[in-house]
Amino acid sequence: MSTTRPASLPIAPAQPAAAGAARPSREGAASKPSTAFRESTYLKHLFGYEILGKPALRLQRWRDEQAIRAYEPKPTDVLSPPLVCVAQMKELMTRHYLEGRYASGVKKVAWVTSGAPAEILKAFGFFLVYPENHAALCGVRRKTEEIATEAENAGFSRDLCSYARTDLGTVLSGKTPVGRLPRPDLLLCCTNICQTVLYWYRNLADLFGVPLVLIDTPFLYGEAQPHQIEYVKRQIEGIIPVAEKVAGKALDEERFESVLQHARDAADLWLEVLNRSQNRPAPMTAFDGFIHMGPIVDLRGDAVTVEYYRRMLKELDARVAQGVGAVKDERYRVLWDNLPIWYRIGGFSKLLAQHGVNVVVSTYTYAWGELAPLIDPAKPLDSMAKVYLHPILNRSPADKLRVMRRMVKEFGLDGVILHSDRSCKPYSLGQIDERELLARELGLPALLLEADHSDPRAWADEQGNARLEAFVEMMEGRG
Amino acid sequence: MSAVAGIGIDAGSTTTKLVAVDGGGAIVAHAIEAAHPRVEDQVARLLDELRARAGAGVGVPSVATGYGRKLVKEVTRQVTEITCHARGVFAALGTPGTLVDIGGQDSKVIRVGADGRAVDFLMNDKCAAGTGRFLENTASRLGVPLDELGPRAIGARGEEAISSTCTVFAESEIISLIAHGAELGSILKGLHRSLIGRIGAMVRGVGLERPLMLSGGVARNVAVRELLGELAGEPVVVPEDPQLMGAYGAAILALESSEGRFQAPTRRE
Amino acid sequence: MSLPEVLPSRAEVIARVKSQGKRLLAVMPIHYPRALLRAYGFHPIELWGPPDAPVAQGARHFQAYTCDIVVKATSFLLSGGADVAEGILVPHTCDALQGMAAVLHDFVHPRQRVLTLYHPRERREADRLYYVDELARLGRDLEELAGKRPSEGEWTEALATETAATTALAELYRDRPRLALGDREFYTLVRSREYLPSEDFIRIASAVQRGAPRAADGVPILLSGIVPEPMSLFDAIHAAGAAVVADDLACGFRRVYEIPERGSALERLAASILDAPADPTRGTPLAERAEELILRMTSTGARGMLVYGVKFCEPELFDLPRLRHYLGEAGFPMTHIEHELVSTLGQQAVTRIEAFVETLQ
Known part of the structure; x- marks a missing residue:
């Protein structure tokens, strides 16, 4: 049977691995970054990005939109055609990575963790690289194994987070599906998602020889204490002098405020987008959500991101009004906990849709929306301290369980899939108890699915799919 | 011997098992062999032998389970071994x-x-x-x-x-x-x-x-x-033929589907 | 008398300390302010496993890719091993211990209260200010548990005793070449800090005879890792013809603190941990850690570094490639052996140790 999606989902154009990639000098020892991290020029930036790149991507978006609109649904389709706005999302993300190719030496570049208070750097005009997003992209493109192997050859254990291995592999070999990543001038690392990022960024700081600003966020076993908030606030303030030194200019307060406003507006809209799936049938799947997360993560604080989610919301509302579901014959509604399995998003989506299962909500995509109300552009540093202290991964698992219980009610769920992710311990430890409590208290089929968010070597199709199917059979058995 | 009314095939990672049940759910024939790399051929042969021995007709409903279940094309349905083992042991032990x-x-x-x-x-x-x-x-x-x-x-x-x-x-x-x-x-x-x-x-x-x-x-x-x-x-508590429970459960499910008792919708390919 | 005869067992210590009216606290690795516990009348008994705890009860709560220390300590707690303790202190050493504290606190609900302590991963002014407040918060939890606040006298005694114990440990390391102790004995003594009252440790450590300095009893190496379990590791190193002249063990040299003399009690304790030897779990930058290790190897004559690391330990694993690079540049070979917490040293490990020593000879 045919796959139903006419437009492919990849977010950036395929590129051959950078030529002339440097190899580590000693087996099992990481010595220096690849020579691929060389500087670009203003001229290249002007031609490659402004004059040629941007218009070409605009044209491509127009073609993609036409293709989606022209798609004739087949009776064998189990999924509705993709949202038309996906073409714009693809344009935004590709443009971002394209600009990155020419950013080194032209703009100041910062590599930041997904949960870092990057709004300050954005206000300074830094070009931001999110290595986690890049690693996820490598996962979607099935490039993880090849690139992570570069890090493993340099001595990084396969037991380490696959995002970190992918990023370090790119740093050491220059390999990436997006052409080239720009060399960082500054690193910003926030431990509100894990300690892993700290060890990872210490390696980046050491390899590139650039300053690392750490925002250390005490893990919240309960309510946040005043000294913890104060600590985070002091550290966020501490970003400013370092960024001023690297950027060679002072913080533009007005711009900072507007970046925060955009971040807040986009997060508000993103939350609304996700909540549209409370409708029956749900107009999108959580797998769509994983793909559409790109802008809220990578382009947080940009006006275009606000525009994008406004447009997306409109399209979803139209679907809701017409009663169109993302899964054509939606019979079971399911929650996904933890990061996606990037290299199987399409496969899972289809496999589950064949059984009338729509994964309508995930705790992961919510992480970028649920804290929106805490952002207050009038009190930038205070509100940022609270926001960046409170992501779901920095709160106790009991809190995550509460969120999941609430989602079961609000989204009318029939089952729960907990992805036990080898690469993300803070998200995964606790899931065995969470699964048990959800199954016992709510009487829902609950599946613990062992995999890895981007390393396909931790996944076996036969074993994994059998577990998913058995889970579906359990829901079917309940009628 | 009573007529075969349901067939279960468990294509596992080490062994291939086949169980045939009568209309009352009792085992009337079974086979266990080391798994063959070409499981489809192996199952076809086992089914031929069953037909020769037990006189099972071609239209008898069948369910495949186990890792090789997707490779066994000539069955009515494919069900995971989790569901089949549960069903098999329940049928055998009644609890x-x-x-x-x-x-x-x-x-x-x-x-x-x-x-x-x-x-x-x-x-x-x-x-x-x-x-x-x-x-x-x-x-x-x-x-x-x-x-x-x-x-x-x-x-x-x-x-x-x-x-x-x-x-x-x-x-x-x-x-x-x-x-x-x-x-x-x-x-x-x-x-x-x-x-x-x-x-x-x-x-x-x-x-x-x-x-x-x-x-x-x-x-x-x-x-x-x-x-x-x-x-x-x-x-x-161990059933009499512990190794056969997956195939037995599959056979029971085959039997029930023919009687319209099994509610699960048929899988679409 | 030989060291094993002098050292009381854990059980003896627990019985004695309880009879003295002290309260027991089970403590997970690595860093915690001993003097703070002491001031409130708590005696710490540390849990680094133990290796012989059955895995099943821990495996019931943690995935198979979880560090063995967490799994086995959880098993130990759930099988009643730490029932004598009134609380469990789980310092925030890593994501695995964060998970353990959270699972105990949120889902397992042991009889004992679960206490936590979040260490900052830098040494800026903000980190120091925060850490003092965080230690004060732990103090409030201990106060609730103890039902009392320490008097000034108790604070003075606690600080004096723990400072003396810290010094005694540092002197053991300083006098290492002059001590009449084999590697296994030396580390048995160092690790007695995990359960021995500080006053006992001071007495035993300072009673160890100091003779004339002697050369190492084999190829000198530095041992890195979290915890040398099983302790027969030292026998295997000795049998292979090597001697441990320095270490970078989480249960060893990384806890050779120096308690400064100035500042309030909490400021002094905060500084002692923040300024302790390099430790990836506290966020030491890589080059700084490498420099410290190279200096330690040069000053002790160690020829290579043996990393004996617990499987799945992220903070340790992340540092290895860059350490190998820096140590390699300085002419120090390094080898890495992974282990789980077991009571029998695997044959694979023995072979690797032998091979490593052969390369150093």
């Missing part, structure tokens, strides 16, 4: 409870509901030494025939602690123990204890509802039965 199935690639603990459905299940982690293969590998490394593993472990005077969770580490630990002159039986007992420890964690995870039942080829291992019994605080 709900908690079912342990220790397979070659996968170990599973299934809570079987009052109607024979799988209510909840857990399976081993990919890297854990919680599968039958763990015992098989070690047995061959130690030069102990597979069917002697259990008796030698149970007959041991002592017990060595094998606390590695990873198979590679466990092997290394065992070699050290042998080098230090530990008794083979005591090592084997420790090895079984380590496997059952992992299974025990899964049993607690889905909840122990008595009786604790055991299916799969490993059920013939007396040490596994005894140590699991210790864990449950009462003897484990």
Whole structure:
């Protein structure tokens, strides 16, 4: 049977691995970054990005939109055609990575963790690289194994987070599906998602020889204490002098405020987008959500991101009004906990849709929306301290369980899939108890699915799919 | 002999099993063979033999399960081994409870509901030494025939602690123990204890509802039965043909689907 | 008398300390302010495993890719091993211990109260200010548990005793070449800090005879890692013809603190941990850690570094490639052996140790 999606989902154009990639000098020892991290020029930036790149991507978006609109649904389709706005999302993300190719030496570049208070750097005009997003992209493109192997050859254990291995592999070999990543001038690392990022960024700081600003966020076993908030606030303030030194200019307060406003507006809209799936049938799947997360993560604080989610919301509302579901014959509604399995998003989506299962909500995509109300552009540093202290991964698992219980009610769920992710311990430890409590208290089929968010070597199709199917059979058995 | 009314095929990772049941759900024929690389051909041959022996007609409903289930095209439906084992053991023992199935690639603990459905299940982690293969590998490394593993472990005077969770580490630990002159039986007992420890964690995870039942080829291992019994605080219940339960459950499901009793919608390909 | 005869067992210590009216606290690795516990009348008994704890009860709560220390300590707690303790202190050493504290606190609900302590991963002014407040918060939790606040006298005694114990440990390391102790004995003594009252440790450590300095009893190496379990590791190193002249063990040299003399009690304790030797779990930058290790190897004559690391330990694993690079440049070979917490040293490890020593000879 045919796959139903006419437009492919990849977010950036395929590129051959950078030529002339440097190899580590000693087996099992990481010595220096690849020579691929060389500087670009203003001229290249002007031609490659402004004059040629941007218009070409605009044209491509127009073609993609036409293709989606022209798609004739087949009776064998189990999924509705993709949202038309996906073409714009693809344009935004590709443009971002394209600009990155020419950013080194032209703009100041910062590599930041997904949960870092990057709004300050954005206000300074830094070009931001999110290595986690890049690693996820490598996962979607099935490039993880090849690139992570570069890090493993340099001595990084396969037991380490696959995002970190992918990023370090790119740093050491220059390999990436997006052409080239720009060399960082500054690193910003926030431990509100894990300690892993700290060890990872210490390696980046050491390899590139650039300053690392750490925002250390005490893990919240309960309510946040005043000294913890104060600590985070002091550290966020501490970003400013370092960024001023690297950027060679002072913080533009007005711009900072507007970046925060955009971040807040986009997060508000993103939350609304996700909540549209409370409708029956749900107009999108959580797998769509994983793909559409790109802008809220990578382009947080940009006006275009606000525009994008406004447009997306409109399209979803139209679907809701017409009663169109993302899964054509939606019979079971399911929650996904933890990061996606990037290299199987399409496969899972289809496999589950064949059984009338729509994964309508995930705790992961919510992480970028649920804290929106805490952002207050009038009190930038205070509100940022609270926001960046409170992501779901920095709160106790009991809190995550509460969120999941609430989602079961609000989204009318029939089952729960907990992805036990080898690469993300803070998200995964606790899931065995969470699964048990959800199954016992709510009487829902609950599946613990062992995999890895981007390393396909931790996944076996036969074993994994059998577990998913058995889970579906359990829901079917309940009628 | 009564007419064949349902056929179940369990294409597992190490063995291929076939069970035929009559209209009352009783087993009228069965076959067990080592898994063939071309499982489709193997199943076709087994079905031919069944037709010749038991006179089963071509239109008899059939269900395939196990890892090779997708390769068996000529069946009515394909169902996972979790559902099939639950159904098979329920049909054989007639009671709900908690079912342990220790397979070659996968170990599973299934809570079987009052109607024979799988209510909840857990399976081993990919890297854990919680599968039958763990015992098989070690047995061959130690030069102990597979069917002697259990008796030698149970007959041991002592017990060595094998606390590695990873198979590679466990092997290394065992070699050290042998080098230090530990008794083979005591090592084997420790090895079984380590496997059952992992299974025990899964049993607690889905909840122990008595009786604790055991299916799969490993059920013939007396040490596994005894140590699991210790864990449950009462003897484990083992069906007569533990290895056939997946195929038997599949046959029962085939029979029920022909009677319209099985509610699950047919899988679309 | 030999060291094993002098050292009381854990059980003896627990019985004695309880009879003295002190309260027991089970403590997970690595860093915590001993003097703070002491001031409130708590005696710490540390849990680094133990290796012989059965895995099943821990495996019931943690995935197979979880560090063995967490799994086995959880098993130990759930099987009643730490029932004598009134609380469990789980310092925030890593994501695995964060998970353990959270699972205990949120889902397992042990009889004992679960206490936590979040260490900052830098040494800026903000980190120091925060850490003092965080220690004060732990103090409030201890106060609730103890039902009392320490008097000034108790604070003075606690600080004096713990400072003396810290010094005694540092002197053991300083006098290492002059001590009549084999590697296994030396580390048995160092690790007695995990359960021995500080006053006992001071007495025993300072009673160890100091003779004339002697050369190492084999190829000198530095041992890195979290915890040398099983302790027969030292026998294997010795049998292979090597001697441990320095270490970078989480249960060893990384806890050779120096308690400064100035500042409030909490400021002094905060500084002692923040300024302790390099430790990836506290966020030491890589080059700084490498420099410290190279200096330690040069000053002790160690020829290579043996990393004996617990499987799945992220903070340790992340540092290895860059350490190998820096140590390699300085002419120090390094080898890495992974282990789980077991009571028998695997044959694989023995072979690797032998091979490593052969390369150093």
